[in-house]
Amino acid sequence: MSAGGYVGRFAPSPTGRLHMGSLLSAVASFCDARHHGGRWLVRMEDLDPPREVAGAADDILRTLEAFGLHWDGEVLYQSDRDEAYIEALEKLVRMGRAYGCACTRKELEGHSVYPGNCSRGIVGGRPARSVRFRIGGGAWSWIDAVQGQQRFDSGDIGDYVVRRADGLWAYQLAVVVDDLDQGITHVVRGADLLDSTPKQMALREVLSSGSQTMCWAHAPMLVNAGGQKLSKQTFAAPVRPSKAPELILRALEMLGQSMPTEESRTDWVANGDVAAVLDRAVAQWNLDAVSASAIHWQGEGHP
Numbered sequence: 001m002s003a004g005g006y007v008g009r010f011a012p013s014p015t016g017r018l019h020m021g022s023l024l025s026a027v028a029s030f031c032d033a034r035h036h037g038g039r040w041l042v043r044m045e046d047l048d049p050p051r052e053v054a055g056a057a058d059d060i061l062r063t064l065e066a067f068g069l070h071w072d073g074e075v076l077y078q079s080d081r082d083e084a085y086i087e088a089l090e091k092l093v094r095m096g097r098a099y100g101c102a103c104t105r106k107e108l109e110g111h112s113v114y115p116g117n118c119s120r121g122i123v124g125g126r127p128a129r130s131v132r133f134r135i136g137g138g139a140w141s142w143i144d145a146v147q148g149q150q151r152f153d154s155g156d157i158g159d160y161v162v163r164r165a166d167g168l169w170a171y172q173l174a175v176v177v178d179d180l181d182q183g184i185t186h187v188v189r190g191a192d193l194l195d196s197t198p199k200q201m202a203l204r205e206v207l208s209s210g211s212q213t214m215c216w217a218h219a220p221m222l223v224n225a226g227g228q229k230l231s232k233q234t235f236a237a238p239v240r241p242s243k244a245p246e247l248i249l250r251a252l253e254m255l256g257q258s259m260p261t262e263e264s265r266t267d268w269v270a271n272g273d274v275a276a277v278l279d280r281a282v283a284q285w286n287l288d289a290v291s292a293s294a295i296h297w298q299g300e301g302h303p
Ligand code: GLU
Pocket: 010, 011, 012, 013, 045, 175, 189, 190, 193
């Protein structure tokens, strides 16, 4: 572990190229880790081949490098982690915290929370399709370093899928197993994942040795003119490495950080000096200045 014990991470899914929303999360988590003298890891969340785009994983890594966001150690690929996920699932089953579920999507239509049909065993000898985590009662609360006090009732979450009906691992299980195994201490990611946090807290409690704590920070989401989250589905444009210094400066501005002088900005942009932009950003980094609310992003040409 690094001095101070801080270990952060950026965990992209290779479903497309890096867009401004993902760059914003990467910059926030990188600056927070480096400001605290911590390690910053990259984990490729390539769990879902049908949604992946050929070449996207390499493209994301090359883009991070071009933006000066250099990670520590080897990239961890979730596609290599079957054994760890099987072990975790077996532990959950042994502890009575996971169960097979035969429900089809159609049967669950109209339910935002799983109604618990299979939680006491599958009725009628049907085969299990997926495996669900038994969340139990109570509530999950934490003080998010950006979004403030959060509280979610287990009853509003319900038992959720950890192994999908198509045989793939669910994001929630993989992310918790990997965050624990990689010794992650600080998660700084986009606010679109805020409601995943209580699910991950619940799983962590069962899978961890109990001594591993986590600090959570959910950076503002970037939304397009229509108020939709920037994503591949909303045709968010990929960030261009040739614009790296400008785009990092734009990200820092959106993250509420103190900005360099006009003279330095002009100089760094003209020289393509991402290292200078990031060195200053890391030194001045202030997570308290990051706003909780979503930010409109119209693209590179429209400030
Ligand atoms: N792979 C997830 C995504 O790209 C992020 C996971 C995380 O940061 O926990 O949305």
